Amino acid sequence: MRRKDKIIFLKGEKVILRPLRKNTDLEKALRWINDPEVNQYLSIYFPINDKKEEEWFDGLYKNDDNLPFAIETLDGKFIGVIGLHRINWKDRVATTGALIGEKDYWGKGYGTDAKMTLLNYAFNALNLRKICSAVIEYNKRSLRYSLHCGYKIEGCWKKQIFKKGKYWDEILLGIFRKDWLKIWRKYEKTGRIK
Numbered sequence: 749m750r751r752k753d754k755i756i757f758l759k760g761e762k763v764i765l766r767p768l769r770k771n772t773d774l775e776k777a778l779r780w781i782n783d784p785e786v787n788q789y790l791s792i793y794f795p796i797n798d799k800k801e802e803e804w805f806d807g808l809y810k811n812d813d814n815l816p817f818a819i820e821t822l823d824g825k826f827i828g829v830i831g832l833h834r835i836n837w838k839d840r841v842a843t844t845g846a847l848i849g850e851k852d853y854w855g856k857g858y859g860t861d862a863k864m865t866l867l868n869y870a871f872n873a874l875n876l877r878k879i880c881s882a883v884i885e886y887n888k889r890s891l892r893y894s895l896h897c898g899y900k901i902e903g904c905w906k907k908q909i910f911k912k913g914k915y916w917d918e919i920l921l922g923i924f925r926k927d928w929l930k931i932w933r934k935y936e937k938t939g940r941i942k
């Protein structure tokens with residue numbers, strides 16, 4: 749796609765977020781979620797085939813309690829997905845989930861930028877109040893980037909998730925707009941969290 753034809757919904761420092769596109773994105777997403785190195789961090793435990801993936805995709809945009817996005821690098825590589833889920837418009841809370849499926853892009857700040865960009869949309873466009881997330885205890889990278897973005901650990905469900913032959917804790921995180929704003933102001937100015 750030529751640069752001027754690119755679809756951009758939100759623009760960050762390192763990534764853009766755009767709506768998912770069935771005909772171009774599904775195949776990559778299918779590879780990512782079935783990849784054991786990625787899947788170990790997800791709640792999905794059955795193999796996902798084209799049909800299941802398509803059903804999932806078709807369900808995504810049906811209600812306004814789910815807002816999924818593709819994560820693309822600024823030079824146009826589709827590397828992952830991120831979204832607001834279980835949006836509760838009365839309580840003004842939602843849950844975030846993210847997945848960078850291209851593993852060469854892990855640990856290079858793309859997730860942090862995607863999350864900060866999404867939180868800016870959640871808090872400053874949608875007027876949400878609080879965003880939650882949950883991480884399996886061995887997913888240190890995910891925990892770390894969430895804490896960088898300002899999430900705080902609010903609790904833990906002990907021995908909640910069975911993976912790799914044993915039960916693991918699920919760490920529960922939350923972030924309020926006022927706490928995130930302090931981090932955002934610096935990020936907006938400098939492109940840095942720390």
Ligand SMILES: CC(C)(COP(=O)(O)OP(=O)(O)OC[C@H]1O[C@@H](n2cnc3c(N)ncnc32)[C@H](O)[C@@H]1OP(=O)(O)O)[C@@H](O)C(=O)NCCC(=O)NCCS
Pocket residue numbers: 786789790828846847848849853854855856857858859860861882883884887888889890892893896
């Ligand atoms: C979790 C995820 C979205 C984070 O995105 P990312 O681009 O890799 O994260 P970032 O580079 O922005 O930040 C990662 C932080 O963790 C650190 N980190 C990287 N690898 C790590 C590891 N193995 N252990 C602990 N910390 C690690 C990075 O150094 C960085 O912290 P720093 O800035 O203090 O150095 C991405 O790695 C991913 O999609 N992983 C697979 C699926 C997944 O775990 N999804 C989340 C489910 S809750």
